[in-house]
Amino acid sequence: MALIAYLLWPTWAPDASSSPARLPVSIGATLFNVPTAAIRMKIQRHSGPQERIDLSFAFPSLEASDVPKHVSADTVEETAQPIDRIFLSISAHHDTLAPDARVRTIYPRYWSRHRCPDRTD
Secondary structure, eight states: OHHHHHHHSOOOOOOOOOOOSEEEEEETTEEEEEEGGGBOOGGGOSSEEESEEEEEEETTTOOBOOOOOOOOTTTTTTSOOOOOEEEEEEEOOTTSOOHHHHHHHTHHHHHOOOOOTTOOO
């Protein structure tokens, strides 16, 4: 009886589920595969459509940065945090001009050589 109980006893341990390495996120009409560790706000860590997403990458490698260590007011002097982060926000542009339309319509005004008659340079 002990042998049967030993053989039938479960030997596996429950594993904690880990988050996926990348999340498919759509912002506006554009799909991004974003590294999960790079998302700064916990509420933004879900797949699907979003209005905006805030990301943090290590510089200069541009890898997803590690979780920052907790610093209290007592230990802020002792543990100086290195400034090696790049922060990026991606948001939908809704009714603004697309970058290619901006280049064709707005920027040529600044590149033109026409001068205003009242201006002397």
